[in-house]
Amino acid sequence: MNDTEQRKYWLDTMLQIGHPVLEALSRRELKNQLPTEFHNDRSSFAHLEAFARTACGMAPWLELEGLEGEEEQLRARYAGLMLEAIDAATDPASPDYMDFRTEGQPLVDAAFLAHALVRAPKQLAGRLNERVRGNVTAALKQTRRTAPSGSNWLLFSAMVEAALYILGDPEYDRMRVGYAIHMFMDWYKGDGVYGDGKEFHWDYYNSFVIQPMLLDVVKLFEHESGQYAEWKPVIVERAQRYATVLERMIAPDGTYPFTGRSIVYRFGAFQLLSQAALQHFLEEALPPQQVRCALTAVIARIMEFPGNFDENGWLRPGVYGYQPELAESYINTGSLYLCASVFLPLGLLPSDPFWAGEDMKWTSQRITSGENVMRDIALGK
Template identity: 45%
Template sequence: MINLKKLLSLCFLAIVLLTNANAQKKNKTKEQLPSGLQDRQYWSNLLYKIASPVILNLANGTLKQNMPVEVPPGNKPEFYKKVTYLEAVGRTMAGVAPWLALPDDNSDESKLRKKLRDALLIGIRNAVDPQHPDYLNFRTESQPIVDAAYMAQAFLRAPKALWEPLDEVTKQRIREEFKALRTRTGAYNNWLLFAGINEAFLSTIGEQADPVRVEFAKRKILEWYQGDGWYSDGPSFSMDYYNSYVIHPMLVDFFQILTQSKKVSQDDYNLAVKRMVRYAEFSERFIAPDGSYPPFGRSITYRTAAFQALGQVALMHKLPEYIDPAQVRCAVSAVMHRMYDQQNNFDSNGWLVLGFCGSQPDIADSYTSTGSLYMATLGFLPLGLPADDPFWTNPPADWTAKKAWSGQTFKKDYHVEY
């Protein structure tokens, strides 16, 4: 007969063996998943984590009820409540659009995509219904010009997923909200692009665009090109990430529409793309071996939006030959791990908090509130590439700074003339 001591020992041994077997099974599963697909799984889960509070609450009619309105210290949230909800929705839409445009399949990732896509279509309907508690403000203040533009960019990036399935009443309401933006104007800088792309979007859905807003945006942005892939944000140059937050991606999307109506030549569009590619080279080099990057300039609370231009170039398959797509994947993955894993950027309910890498409300700009922070989704554009794209399937590759700081050969950099 086995005594109690031996029985306890056998039980303990069984638990240890079972635990080890489960751990080995998990490790084996992880090892069987190629590293690029591990990165994709991480990206898609992280984007879902960021975007889902905005999209699911909008679909449920609880966005204004549940979204906090954190503002810079010393400011009162009353004004921000007029604009922050549209900020959150428009910016989130622009970031998730390429991902939601992918076809459904049987993967866990596809289930996340479908859940967000279905919810967003309901949410868009709610956002423009004047009788709905989450009806968003397009009608007062200047800020809606900005965030309607990100919504427009989302429709342009994923028309079959986000525009075509909408019912006709919702489509007409969107038309009217966008035309209502013409009662206001904004700053004399990148805001011209917002007004321009709003009009360009209207032209794609059967409305007459305002030719003055379109032409003014086109001419002034081109005049503000400084060279070597950099635009100034208005008449004066500012060293910040606005070339990625707004200027390059939105100008390229804007010009793509204008080429269809022959308001911009194919050569002008190609030049805008070349300049964005050149800027993307700088973006890739900004990323340090540990995944950090310089926190300079305005609006650094937009976090991973600093790499929207780099991501769009990858999404368009326009990376220079010397940059392996896996370099970009690994570099931006390192940024995401450095930023989102090592510091808590979310409150207890999953909403982004004011800060660059963690909760740092003192570094927020005066125009920033909770909704503004959802620019961060713009750093995830390569998720619009299918899982079998070389961006995800190529073996891991060191990025330029990692090569440079480890004694490897890397490409020298030179000024370009275009």
């Protein structure tokens, strides 16, 4: 595929995944349509999970200005669907009104919805009418009933407060933001990786949650504290390093290590690499078009495998097709939609070097084809 074909492939794939969620929710029929048989003891959370995680990945594309032609028509259409979906999810009179109140899981997915609002402050947060804005604010505040554990959950609380700030709520809680940032600065383990709490976990949570949310929270609030402004370049440098590590984990055939929790989030494991491309903080030695080719290989390798979707187009648990034994007990059908977070670079214009640059081999391809590649270098602080 050339660069134009790759962008179309990414867009088509994102919409294939996200369309059933947004279409059903915009018609207030998601609770009737989303399959909840898989781990149905978690089914009450599935609808918010599917919606919020889809929104988290699609938001930069919906926010993008300067598109033309068919893609702009699609973007405008889906921005409208997303606004209708937000209304349906947060309106207490809606049959699709979602559970923000129960302690525990709703905080997680309120945070993914909040991240979507932070990523699309104009096209999503900025276009909510007064009624919907009030409903969204009330829904997000309900999650304060959950006291987050000493883990990545601290960042869920911080991200909810970030969205309240974006929505113009003067009562956002600075302490929840500050506590999360301070704790993760203490939990840094070295070479671009944070602990998930005090302990190191060999999984993809640095990419699923920790670094994307920490980055966006500290950028949003750096003006609030001289310490945040001082820490921001450190946090970015660590994220650069971890993005480089993620790219090096992509094998020549587009596979990658399947280790740790939540691997059924599929290519959502590369959210941080996608965010580094979107926000232009890739290391200089890692060309953006190389990242595009690597991520395209990952997406295509998974999407070409049969069985990822059921007969109605809903995701099924697994990495390559239907592999329910790979899913932890907290996973339901809605959880799987965190895979959408790989599509963040669609928030870049087609003229951006990420999309416009010539195809390149990614690092593992270059090494295994005998190229004389510069050695990897650890981050020394």
